[in-house]
Amino acid sequence: MDYSYILKTSKVLPEKLAEFGFEEKNGSYFCRKNILNGDFYSIIELKGNFLTAKVFESGSDERYVLFDVENANGSFVGEIRNQVRKIIELFRSQCCKTSDTKKKYMDFIQNKFGCKGDNPWSDTPENTVFRCKNKKWFALIIKIKFSRLGLSGDEEVFAVNLKANPKIIPEITDKITVFPAWHMNKKYWITVLLTEAADWEKLCALTEQSFELVNSKK
Template sequence: MLDIPGIFQNKALIPEQALEFGFVEENETYIRTSKILNGQFYLTIRLRNSGLPDARVFDAESGEEYVLIHLAEAAGAFVGMVAEACERELQEVAAHCFETRVFQSRQAQEIIAYAQTRYGDSPEFLWKKFPNNAVFRRADTGKWYGAILTASHAKLGLAGDGTAEILDLRAAPEDVARLTAGGKYLPGYHMNKKHWITVCLDGRISLEEICARMEKSYILAK
């Protein structure tokens, strides 16, 4: 079975590189078809700016889709050979048309850029078991003033399935109580809830407001 989520984990599409690699744009989708296994099959890959790529294999003679590579219960040497050929192609696409980007949301990227510009700090990835979690810390004190994380909606107390990218920030206790009471901010995730707040990086709070809160968090980390 093809492991498309594994191949494209933490990958962000670079459209210009996809076009250079032979993809053709159609309605904000990038499509490329290539032959595999000496022309016995052809592989069509569709890329989008968000979501996982779509890969479909077709028998070159009959034109029918070869769906066995997508079935976990499918077995046999030939199925494995076709799957391996597809994975090689997808690995090439991942290497040439994508860049590694742990945090995918626009606000996460903006916060990272702000910390680099304002404080000269880059996110530090401290935990091998949690590769999608990082911290910002002051260079002079070594104290954290922010943590950028990926957490499930369930753990955050939010409705629906899936995950969210969040930012933990320090705040004065009186501000924590006031900010979290309105529901706009969440209690500090995996932090002391008297001294930390959590921001969902989904646009519900403006970048300007988040940066102002980060500035206060930076000061509190003296």
């Protein structure tokens, strides 16, 4: 099962992996954790931007395939998924630096461009718009579910919509922290996650470009 969404909001601390039980092999990190009192075990694999888990029966080492079947229901498979999820959450808390960078980003915009954000929508007060002097916005901070960006999971995350040069959008949308814009024209706008996983310098540079593109319009 794919848990890579964890890495969209968290930055892995390599020095913590061995403490958690990971071992490196051929460029990947593997960790074995017992579940259901040792009757089953899960193999967690971390490779680049991917984090996955597989479940096996301890007695036979055969893979428990129902764990990966999305529509498989029942209390037993549900408990297995619950225990694996707890392991993944423990991994995030012990091996990752996790926080959103919304406040840091808002401070950057205010200091760099001398403008304060406004909240034009009463039903989504967490969404913040930053405007140029021409009253057009160059940055829209939103709270969005991963699924809206084509990722697995319903976890919510802060992100920002920025205007970009259409010629470079295909190059910069890596679908890891930079995506085709949500709810805006994908030809001219992008969505960038405001998380520890995002490249801060790149985020700032993209924001400056957005400001210049919007501010140049009369």
